[in-house]
Amino acid sequence: MTDMKDDAAIEDAAIDATPSSQAQAIRIANQRLQQIRERINAVLVGQQDVVDQVLVALLSNGHVLLEGIPGLGKTLLVRALARCFGGQFKRIQFTPDLMPADITGHAMYNMADGKFRIRRGPVFTNLLLADEINRSPAKTQAALLEAMQEKQITIEGEALKLTEPFMVFATQNPIEQEGTYPLPEAELDRFLLKVLIDYPSHEDELLLTRQVSRAPVDDLLAGEEKAAIISAEDVLRLQKIASTITIDDKVLDYAVRLVRATRESTAIVKGAGPRASIALVRAARANALLRGEEFVLPDDVKAMALPVMRHRVILAADMEIDGQTADSVLHQLLETVDAPRQ
Amino acid sequence: MDLSKLKFDPRLRNGWQAIDLGFAMARQWWWPSFLVWMIPALALYALLSFLLVDALFLLPIIIWWLKPLWDRLPLMMGSRALFGEALNVAATLRQSPKIFWIDLLPSLTWRRFSPTRSFDLPVTALEGLRGEERSRRLAVLHQNYSNAASWLTVVLVHVEGFLGLGFWSMAALFIPPELNVSWFALASSDGTLVMHFSNLITFAAMALVAPFYTLAGFALYICRRVQLEGWDIEIRFRHLVEKHQQPEKLAPGRKVAAWLLPLTVCMGLWGQTGDSWAQQVANQSSLIEDYYRQLDNHAPAAESKQQVMEVLGGEDFHRIEMEQGWRLKRAGEGEAGAESMPEWLLWFADVIDWLQTIASPLRDIFGGFATGFQLLLWIVVIALVAWLLYRYRNGLISLLSLPAKRKTAAQPDVLFGLDIRKESIPEDVCKRVRQWWSEGRHRDALGLLYRATLSRLVHQFAFEFHAGYTEQECVAVVSRGDNRDLSDYVSRLTRSWQQLAYAHRLPEAAQVDALCSQWQGLFGELRDAR
Numbered sequence: 001m002t003d004m005k006d007d008a009a010i011e012d013a014a015i016d017a018t019p020s021s022q023a024q025a026i027r028i029a030n031q032r033l034q035q036i037r038e039r040i041n042a043v044l045v046g047q048q049d050v051v052d053q054v055l056v057a058l059l060s061n062g063h064v065l066l067e068g069i070p071g072l073g074k075t076l077l078v079r080a081l082a083r084c085f086g087g088q089f090k091r092i093q094f095t096p097d098l099m100p101a102d103i104t105g106h107a108m109y110n111m112a113d114g115k116f117r118i119r120r121g122p123v124f125t126n127l128l129l130a131d132e133i134n135r136s137p138a139k140t141q142a143a144l145l146e147a148m149q150e151k152q153i154t155i156e157g158e159a160l161k162l163t164e165p166f167m168v169f170a171t172q173n174p175i176e177q178e179g180t181y182p183l184p185e186a187e188l189d190r191f192l193l194k195v196l197i198d199y200p201s202h203e204d205e206l207l208l209t210r211q212v213s214r215a216p217v218d219d220l221l222a223g224e225e226k227a228a229i230i231s232a233e234d235v236l237r238l239q240k241i242a243s244t245i246t247i248d249d250k251v252l253d254y255a256v257r258l259v260r261a262t263r264e265s266t267a268i269v270k271g272a273g274p275r276a277s278i279a280l281v282r283a284a285r286a287n288a289l290l291r292g293e294e295f296v297l298p299d300d301v302k303a304m305a306l307p308v309m310r311h312r313v314i315l316a317a318d319m320e321i322d323g324q325t326a327d328s329v330l331h332q333l334l335e336t337v338d339a340p341r342q
Numbered sequence: 343m344d345l346s347k348l349k350f351d352p353r354l355r356n357g358w359q360a361i362d363l364g365f366a367m368a369r370q371w372w373w374p375s376f377l378v379w380m381i382p383a384l385a386l387y388a389l390l391s392f393l394l395v396d397a398l399f400l401l402p403i404i405i406w407w408l409k410p411l412w413d414r415l416p417l418m419m420g421s422r423a424l425f426g427e428a429l430n431v432a433a434t435l436r437q438s439p440k441i442f443w444i445d446l447l448p449s450l451t452w453r454r455f456s457p458t459r460s461f462d463l464p465v466t467a468l469e470g471l472r473g474e475e476r477s478r479r480l481a482v483l484h485q486n487y488s489n490a491a492s493w494l495t496v497v498l499v500h501v502e503g504f505l506g507l508g509f510w511s512m513a514a515l516f517i518p519p520e521l522n523v524s525w526f527a528l529a530s531s532d533g534t535l536v537m538h539f540s541n542l543i544t545f546a547a548m549a550l551v552a553p554f555y556t557l558a559g560f561a562l563y564i565c566r567r568v569q570l571e572g573w574d575i576e577i578r579f580r581h582l583v584e585k586h587q588q589p590e591k592l593a594p595g596r597k598v599a600a601w602l603l604p605l606t607v608c609m610g611l612w613g614q615t616g617d618s619w620a621q622q623v624a625n626q627s628s629l630i631e632d633y634y635r636q637l638d639n640h641a642p643a644a645e646s647k648q649q650v651m652e653v654l655g656g657e658d659f660h661r662i663e664m665e666q667g668w669r670l671k672r673a674g675e676g677e678a679g680a681e682s683m684p685e686w687l688l689w690f691a692d693v694i695d696w697l698q699t700i701a702s703p704l705r706d707i708f709g710g711f712a713t714g715f716q717l718l719l720w721i722v723v724i725a726l727v728a729w730l731l732y733r734y735r736n737g738l739i740s741l742l743s744l745p746a747k748r749k750t751a752a753q754p755d756v757l758f759g760l761d762i763r764k765e766s767i768p769e770d771v772c773k774r775v776r777q778w779w780s781e782g783r784h785r786d787a788l789g790l791l792y793r794a795t796l797s798r799l800v801h802q803f804a805f806e807f808h809a810g811y812t813e814q815e816c817v818a819v820v821s822r823g824d825n826r827d828l829s830d831y832v833s834r835l836t837r838s839w840q841q842l843a844y845a846h847r848l849p850e851a852a853q854v855d856a857l858c859s860q861w862q863g864l865f866g867e868l869r870d871a872r
Contacts, residue, residue: 246844246845246846247844248843248844248845248846250843250844251844293845294845295840295841295844295845295846295847296844297812297813297814297840297844298812298813298814298844299812299813299814299815302812334810335808335809335810336809336810337809337810338809338810339809339810339811339812339813339815
């Protein structure tokens with residue numbers, strides 16, 4: 001943590017953008033990110049892609065929609081990430097009777113001094129895990145909207161700033177759909193990435209089982225008190241560094257062309273909006289930083305296209321009947337859009 | 343061939359009765375004929391199970407294909423047993439190599455799919471006829487029974503299939519429902535155990551049906567010969583002869599005469615004292631003639647003749663049957679009938695006659711049409727086979743594991759918006775790149791080098807890139823090839839290009855120079871080599 005603070009000067013220099021100092025800042029930032037990545041990967045075995053995408057979201061200051069069946073370590077991932085930067089972590093289990101005030105907090109009349117006191121809800125944290133977000137009705141889901149977009153909560157007309165960095169991890173179960181309320185499109189658009197968690201490979205599962213069964217309790221983080229790698233302020237710095245990564249106009253154009261292609265495809269009823277273009281470029285920058293590069297390659301854009309766009313498109317009915325998924329359609333689309341040259 | 347030893351009643355039978363006879367023979371001689379079929383086939387099956395561990399699915403196909411060979415042994419045995427010889431499995435098996443060799447190639451190739459295979463087999467295996475002689479013989483045999491023989495094949499193919507299904511169903515019935523076996527997955531999986539089981543079932547079905555098929559075909563053949571050669575009549579005659587030989591022995595009239603003749607001659611010679619020799623002889627001759635006359639009177643010749651005439655004149659030979667039906671009556675034939683016929687009927691008969699005369703050329707025309715149509719059908723069939731071969735050529739090629747020709751896709755002219763035609767690349771790329779670099783046109787210089795490399799990769803090395811590929815993906819495609827130097831070079835060049843294009847950072851001049859010299863080495867040399 002201290003290292004990074006010492007590097008603050010370098011990071012400031014990076015924002016001033018003299019090439020050598022920027023390169024150095026990126027190198028150091030990348031080192032820290034690799035450490036974080038390794039630590040999370042050590043806990044969450046066999047989900048390297050998921051960890052990378054979550055880190056991209058963190059660097060882009062975006063929110064993540066996690067989809068996967070229960071028991072693949074979604075909570076573990078968020079807790080491990082919070083520990084890496086010493087951030088606060090809170091978890092809300094979404095249920096049909098959960099009220100907006102249960103998330104945001106509420107004003108309470110104090111009899112003793114005859115005043116209203118504001119009791120802050122669990123949303124006042126760094127990392128918020130909204131578990132099974134589609135179990136609650138739209139009203140409760142919408143309570144998160146303001147928090148996600150404005151990074152503030154209004155209680156009794158008083159706007160309260162959330163602590164930075166603030167990041168929402170919402171999870172969904174793709175199998176059990178009965179009694180759920182699908183997220184409205186406006187809310188879906190607020191999520192920078194939709195990350196799919198799948199079963200680990202055989203080797204990874206073997207390793208995981210060996211590790212967990214050695215511990216006295218089924219929790220890899222239990223009793224493990226490792227120091228945070230960076231501080232919450234460092235996360236903000238990393239986000240700033242990510243935003244300074246060079247992106248060529250051609251690559252920018254490629255990102256926009258990719259997003260626009262979803263609107264022209266006959267396989268998609270509703271294509272991704274301009275927010276997707278912005279998200280794609282932000283995510284591509286973060287991905288470049290994660291790779292330790294000072295500039296964005298078309299590959300970064302391509303790598304982020306699926307997580308950025310898969311929840312922002314609605315497939316045509318015949319495609320769904322054919323058994324196509326958003327991923328398969330987007331894959332085909334990626335092949336048809338010319339990659340930039342020169 | 344001793345017809346007297348035939349083990350069945352050689353009467354005239356129709357095709358189905360002949361097949362019935364064959365099935366009866368198969369039931370009668372079930373174990374020996376089943377064993378002689380199964381033992382060599384099983385031996386090959388066992389051998390192949392060890393040899394073709396990786397291609398077990400081929401096993402039943404091979405056994406099935408060689409069926410014309412296996413079928414010869416039960417046939418051989420049946421043909422002997424039919425004439426009363428003892429059934430000897432071991433002896434038949436010992437002869438098998440010799441039997442298998444008879445007309446081996448045609449049996450396994452163009453005659454393999456003949457629907458009358460079992461009916462034709464005796465001609466090949468027993469009569470040993472070949473070529474033209476064989477076809478002539480078959481043409482005679484096929485005038486009858488060939489229809490039944492084809493149906494025999496069709497029906498038994500189905501029976502074989504049903505037996506196989508039956509075995510599968512029986513196996514399925516033994517599996518408790520709680521196990522929840524996915525049949526589809528099981529059938530489509532290539533598990534060795536399932537494969538062995540499936541092969542065994544197919545083999546068992548073939549072995550169980552084969553004796554019936556072979557002996558039914560043989561029975562058809564034998565019955566056809568009974569028809570053609572009149573065995574039934576011959577055997578009747580033999581029986582008649584046997585019957586008539588017995589009473590002749592009991593009525594020795596003429597034999598006694600034959601004995602008497604030398605006896606009397608000897609007696610005459612011995613006692614030639616009183617009468618003259620000539621008189622004696624004359625006396626003796628008259629004596630013999632008298633005896634003969636006496637015998638003739640005894641013989642029932644006249645009586646028989648009379649009896650025969652009686653029979654011929656009897657009721658049985660003068661039975662009158664009335665048969666009614668419509669027939670065409672020719673004009674001028676049976677005047678009396680014509681007179682009694684009404685005018686219009688005669689006119690109608692004339693019309694019919696006339697129609698027949700004009701129909702005869704039409705018949706020729708339609709006959710021509712039919713031939714043409716047949717020809718057309720054959721063309722369609724051949725085209726269909728050719729199309730199927732073409733359509734599944736890849737599968738067939740991989741099945742035969744022939745090295746497929748590497749597909750040379752149409753090479754594009756423009757890739758990622760870059761002109762990569764050979765003509766668009768300058769003759770001396772490196773010279774031009776160095777020149778532009780020194781002039782300060784860095785982006786153009788490196789761009790040209792990258793473009794020239796892509797062009798060579800596509801045209802010289804036949805790499806395929808999609809329009810959606812990024813530079814890094816192109817590198818990945820190249821590195822999947824086995825040319826290490828090439829993939830290293832492309833990777834380094836791409837890296838320099840990416841830095842210039844996306845990071846707006848100039849590579850070192852020396853680096854560009856090195857890339858140029860290596861380009862010359864990699865692509866220049868190879869081009870010369872080609």
